Amino acid sequence: MADTVSSAGAPAMFGAKSYPAALEWIARRAEAFVIPLAALIVGMALFSLFIALVGKSPVQLYETMWRGGFGSWFSIQNSLSRAAPLLLAALCVALPARLGLVVIGGEGAIVLGGVAAAAMGVATSGAPAFFVVLAMGVAGLAAGGIWIGAVGALRHYRAVNETISSLLMAYIAIALMNHLVEGPLRDPASLNKPSTEPLAEAYRIGNIPGMDVHWGLVVGVIACILSWLLIEKTRWGFAARIAGGNVRAAQVQGLAVGPLIVGFTALAGGFAGLAGMLEVAAVQGSANASLAAGYGYTGILVAFLARHNPLAIIPVAFLLGGIDASGGLIQRRMDLPDATVLVLQGMLFVVILFSETFYGRFKAFNPDLWQRPVLLKGTA
């Protein structure tokens, strides 16, 4: 990169000294890795204080967390299972974020995607398994896509704040799900927990061979990779990044900002809907109130920690899945409430948002500042 410019003769103003292009490349990318990592550490330190205040040992807590989330093959599989929906839920935040939108209502798309998939599963019952699962996936995608796509359309065409509308629409979605599973779609046999009719065993999504983790994990990872390709390598992704970087500049270039926003939000919602479908087809077996398990909200944290980079979502979702998975063990071993991990998530989120203010502040990550002293030494 730097050498391309040198050959163009542009940075003559910076004098003789220049840095290897590779170093510059690494420095520019290191920022997005180091700052979230530091934020993670600070957040965990703050959480230690909280734990100490409740009179427990932070060391023991983190040790338990490690054991519950990552310490054994069993716990790793548990974490991966929880990471699967988080991958898709995080994409529901990350894709709109590249267009400059803050969508936080992925939970609604998950819930509706699950209900639509369950209904589709019942409706197509009797057909070949492959067809039923496919139809359920499409139904989940479509339901979530319409839901969050509507948020994008409201934003662009009617200037409704997408953060608020997506959150409020999540409440509507949950209410709609409750209405459907307790009313029209209720399986009369479900007495204590109103649910839709259970899927036949043949239509359930099974585990990845050799693991106690369902195929949803693979779907999530593929979705992340495809999303990365879409954003970084295609013309639509580039156009979306322009619109996200400055919507006026995109309009001046004649880019169709409206369709881009609706398309990206619909795709994002579709992924979240797919997460709901996987919860139904691989975990619950039917749609019920358990669909609103908070994956949509944890997904927000995952996306922000990953700086809305779809590839970075993969490890971060595993990490957060692990923290989530350790909740039960923490409860049993340390006599702390199950919600303890939610406190940790909340603290992490505040620290992550705060860390946004540090970008561009460190010289080590900003090669544009490196050359400057050289220039001044040369001329002064």
Next chain:
Amino acid sequence: MSDRKKAVGVETIGMTMRFGAFTALDDVSIKVPAGSFHALLGENGAGKSTLVKCMMGFYHPTAGDILVDRREVAITSPKDASALGLGMVYQHFTLVPSLTGAENLVIAREKVPGIIDWRKERAALAQFMQRMPFKLPLDVKVAELAAGEKQKLEIIKQLYLGRSFLVLDEPTSVLTPGEAQEVLGLVRGMTKAGDLTVLMISHKFHEVTAFADDITVLRKGRLTGTGKVSELSHKRMAAMMIGDQPIAALDSRAPVPVGARQILTVKALKAPDRTGLKTIHIGALDVKSGEIVGVAGISGNGQKEFLEVLAGQRARDAGDVLVKGSPYGASRAEARTLNVRFIPEEPLRNACAPRMTVAENMAFRTFDLNEAGKPINWIKMSAIRDYAARLVEHFKVKTASLASPISSLSGGNVQRAVLARELTGEVDLLIVSNPCFGLDFSAVAEIRARIMKARNAGAAVLLMSEDLDELLELSDRIFVMSDGALVYETPIAQASVQTIGEHMAGHH
């Protein structure tokens, strides 16, 4: 508010300001005697605003002293400056538009009582206004005042707060020529009477000559000249400002060929303005190939809305926009087939994504095409970088690296990058708005030269500018836009600043 204060004089001795390794101000001593009107000249980045910010207590100089009325003072905060009677009027208004003039004045005071006795305040204000040379309606909301009145109110606010040394930062940039004359004339009168000392930052030589006593010129943080206005020519002042760097010369103007093709046609265009309460109405406007049509006007008279309609950012209620005879809706496909290019004002805000790289920003127009000009779905970053490297070289964009975010470039280089993007390839229609706003001398000259070159190469150019000098230099014809409509048209040969100014102010 308080008793009338006599003007104070201000001196700086050996002011030096360093930001890290960068020296913004290097041993600058200036002397502004009490009751004088002093002009501070210099290009962008010459250190003018650093100097006045040191005086106003916003910055703490690395070295140097400030003398007020020949006594050394320590100004460590804007509060100290205010206590000494030093005040500043900014380039852009700092009044609260939804409040009246009186309310703005009272809330600007350092100590506002918890409960304001408006009857008493109004009486005090009326008394204060009697001593002022300007008359202003103080019970009208600031939003309803004209720009000239707002600027007067800004000055009155400073006087009301008891300041007797004022820094005016390009005070006339938002005024019509007539308003500028009036405001500066009144201020001049106050300095002559010994009530006020003025230090004015300006780019406009004719204002400096007409109103100032002395000038000080800065270049690259150093003092490069000082003297009496009466003894200096504009040429001499310009030489002090820019040194001996070469300035791009304007191409000589090729005559507009007779029967040149009409490129842009606007007919009976109607669109809502920003507030939604008024409409802008463009009766008829046409721009031919090889001609620059300038649109003059004070900002806020509908130019922005008109541009937004042309750029497809604002829906229109009625009317036609035709380019080469075909309807133009500013889609990417239309812009591409009809060779329409758009250079909005403040390029970093309106034409770039600040955090994307220089290379990416330069590819905004062409990223979805391959070398042969065919649409592609998969982006090649290497092609984008190569393309940008060529343009950077050709348009002399100074950047540390193609991977730098474009926001790290100076204003002139951002504009060069945008020009490189928009002026490459065949251009039939070029729509430009305030292309040189806030840029330094050499960048301005180069950018105007590029626009003239595009014109001579056959492009039709629609140039909207708030800088009358720029319009007079570049245009073949000038329109005046006022209150949402084109109210006056003149060929350049018959253009007079006087008449144009009157139409800008809506006096016809």
